[in-house]
Amino acid sequence: MTAEIGQAAIFLSVLSCLWAIAFLSVGLRMRNPNAIQSGRNAVLATFILISISTGALIYGFLTDDFSMRYVVEVSSAAQPLFYKITALWGRMSGSLLFWLWILTVVGAIVVWQGRQRNEETHDTLADHALIPIVVVQLFFTILVTGLIEGIYNPLARFPNGQVAADGQGMNPLLQTPLMAIHPPTLYVGWISLTVPFAFAVGALTSGRVGSEWILRTRRWTLFSWIILTLGIALGGNWAYKELGWGGYWAWDPVENASFMPWLLGTAYLHSVMIQEKRNMLKLWNILLITLAFQFTLLGTFITRSGIITSVHAFAQSDIGPYFLGFILASTGGVIGLVIYRWKRLKSANQLESLLSRESAFVLNNWLLVGLTLIILWGTLWPVISEALNGEKSSVPESFFNKVVIIPGILLLFLTGAGPIISWRKITTNNFRRLFAFPLLMGLAGGALTWGLLELIGDTLPQSLVLCSFAVAFLVDDALTWGFRALMDFPLYSVLCSFAAVFVCVAIFAEFYRGARLRAKRQETSFFNGLNLLIQRNKRRYGGYIIHIGIVILYIGIMGSKGYFQLESRSMTFGESMEVGKYQLTMRDSFQKDYANYRRTAVVFDVAKDGKQIGSMEPARHFYYRVGQGDQDTVESAIRHFGLNDLYVAIGNIPPNFKAGGFVNVQAYHNPLIRVVWIGIAVMVLGGIVAIAEKSDRSRDP
């Protein structure tokens, strides 16, 4: 019965969405407060209705209702309670319902926030913004009704009263806490971007295209940014721990789909500052947030439509055309509105100099949007190549690594240069006072890295490299030569270290100067001064903390992507292998039974430079009861040594293991990989500091 109630609620919410759109638009047009109020109530009603359907689906999981198709597909009687609930977003129809539910929560919050403000000012911007939010809600509601071909209603039962004996169960790879929270985190991040987008549309429809819509959604945007940062990091962390390939990022289409909205959101967070301070880039900001929002949908389109082969467990479905249609239609709508408001969107100011803070922001935007387009290009290359020359091709991971590195390092440099360069035009004074010292330190840092890498000796003699680089431009095959030279020369590491040191010195100097000034003025200690400084302008200094986090992240990426070591070997009982400074000796194996799987592990003794320092236990898990038959998954062992990880994954353990059977071992030494996670943590921390600043005020004059 609950399933039927849930289905009815979905159908009713189609009506409440239509009601909301009709009453809000008519009410706003006629300036009729009652109609507007009725529209707002309909938004709340949608929230209640979709909560009922979501609750009904969860009830189905909890009561093991195997007459429901979705429950059978993602749950089973033996599945632990926690994973029965997370099964809600285990597959497509449930994910769509869950997405819709979050969107209705967002809609209800916007109504609530608007009501608080409305009592004071009779302001209608939020009501204008509700309409696009409800339109998106309507789109998702229609998708989950089950009336659309290719997507069934998540609350649907099997036809003819069939009941399954048991559910198929969730993929064991997904049965880890990290994977349980990774998808909803991303969803919340993506969906929160709907709010600034909706306010941009609201600004266009209401004609109030000033900075108000930006200021009022600043916290939503930051919230989305923080959550997306976390969500992407959780995904990487999960891949690292669970998939057994020693890495955390592989430029898989699904990863790209989560990363592109993040890049655009980051660009938007920066470009709005220009509009607030200098009243420029009005049009650009509207287009940028529209693009960011559309990319959250595009991600779903790319991963679910089956046009791209992905590592992730999503399947081809017929959902693609609907998403593409909605993306095109809504983008068209925004462009129409932009043309309608064209005159009001003209900028009051123009760029005055190439070397100014405005330019730094613009360059930052160009690079971030450029990176997004490059990643999109690479992701869609199978489709593009087929259209261009009739042959389907794709680009490997290395394409992305090579293409993003130069814009990436430029961006890193900007995280330090942006905060210290003066507005309007750089002056000699500004340069001497703020740039000279960080630049010098950066150069020293770059040189030091170069020297260290030479000492370690994993590069060619520099003279040879420099010569080949010079010759490269004289010979035919200049490009490949040039790139080969670049690959051998630790140019990127040196540049990255230069930029990292420059940024850190520049930003710490900003903190230091500000804190000392405050301390002097308030006649208090330096640390009190620092605290006061951050309190007074949380947004700005939170941003600087994020920049420091980015530097840390880059250093982690440089170490773990650039200098990891991998050793693959077949080993028998008692044998040893080496990876880096570490020796692994296979000492033992054991089996242990758990509720729904059996763990078979191999015990390695770990020694560093010949000294015993402990053991590691990589394993295989055999899950007994899953839909795909008995599944055998790798459980890698990870041991931290300072900031570096030793990572061991194993293949099948043969029954005759102790009698000389072979086990395949892959051992990685991942330098600085923990720095990656630290960097992300600092970024999130900075985001939290920045979001603490009240939403609709901008502190800086």
Place this chain on the structure above:
Amino acid sequence: MKKQNRFKIVAASIMLLGGMVFLVVAMTRSTSMRHFTPALLVADGSSADKQRVQVDGLIAAGSSKWDAANFVLTFAIQDRETDATVNVLYKDQLKPDNFTDGGSVFVEGEYVASQNLVVATKLMTKCASKYDGAESAVPTDETSYNSSE
């Protein structure tokens, strides 16, 4: 003064854009690999000799050999529609989960036409979800992939 500035800004933008486009086109050209079905690869093998390719098909029944001592997996990848097969060698990499006869598989690597062999560096298996018992007629909307690199 102002005009000169605008010129500088436009020039810088064009340089930046040009640089990015150049980089992307050059990198696409140098790393792009063609997709093949086993049938197409066998028919048109010479054009793909020594090139990196992607092949998508099924694991031919009974063809897979797992040589644990040498850390080598060999198997044949069969066309979904014809009998054409291409040999695959996958060395020093863990065998991916779900690697079973008849399962869908996707490999990436260098093709050696003379041996009709792909020396794979990347292997993904894809396993259709199946129901047990009475509901086997119910269609599924998802399949899953596992990867190993």
